Amino acid sequence: MAASKDVVRGLIERHGTTYAEQAGINLRDTPAPLYQLLMLSTLLSARIGSDIAVAAAKELFTSGYRTPKAMREASWQDRVDALGRGHYRRYDEKTSTMLGDGAQLALDRWKGDLRRLHTEADDLSDVTRLLREFPGIGSTGASIFCREVQGVWTDLAPYVDERTAKGADKLGLPTDANELAKLVKPADFPRLVAGCVRVALSKNLPDDLR
Incomplete structure (x- = not known):
């Protein structure tokens, strides 16, 4: 031992x-950082280096896309350009669409607040099921999100x-x-x-x- x-x-x-932490997200149980973690999990789900995914997330944050509302209101091209500045170029166009659609889902179903998703879920498997409804979040993305969020959604831990x-x-x-x-x-x-x-x-x- x-x-x-x-x-x-x-x-x-x-x-x-x-x-x-690497992406500069101050993770708390509040809407903006939870959404930022979801966005980061989406970027990390692609077959691309984690450093590039983190850099792209930082560029999206710097561009002001820190909430579902801001992400939805950004143009498709603005999102593509931000991803490109983060060197997330192999998947930039597809990911721009997924981020826009995911932001719309977060607003429509959860009013932009993923704490509502957490409250609705019965257990860990339910959390992962609901997360996978977001475009670009498969089993890998759901695992990334749960690994990192368990510090604030302590019922998921360990x-x-x-x-x-x-x-x-x-x-x-x-x-x-x-x-x-x-x-x-x-x-x-x-x-x-x-x-x-x-x-x-x-x-x-x-x-x-x-």
Whole structure:
């Protein structure tokens, strides 16, 4: 157990930045940051590097598209241009359409507030089902959203998806969500999950964790 906690400490310190933190999202249980996380999850769902997806999200935020209303009111070309400035070029036109349609869905069904989605859902599987109704959010995007939101939607915690478990296994850590969660304080669990995901995406175990 002591060895596992040493690994966890190093993992969080060096690789525990969540995608939301990387994109500059101050994640709270309020409408704007929850929508921004949904937008980021959409961008991360494509077959494109996570750094590019994060850069594109930052560019969309800088352009003022931080809420469903702002995203819906932006022109299709404005969204394409913002994605292009973030180097999200392979999927920019398709993604511009998905972001516009997703913003409209958020407004029409949830009044722009994803807390309403959370309240409507009966459990984790229901949350993921509702998330997948948004254009561009499949199982990957729903997993990304749940991994990161569990720090504020604490009823979803501890949440571990297949990618998190893969990273934990590479590090010799428990792959069961409850067992993995025992290694950290609840507030640190999303960062532990983020670190495991980054390890899972690495071809080799990072040198500083060997």
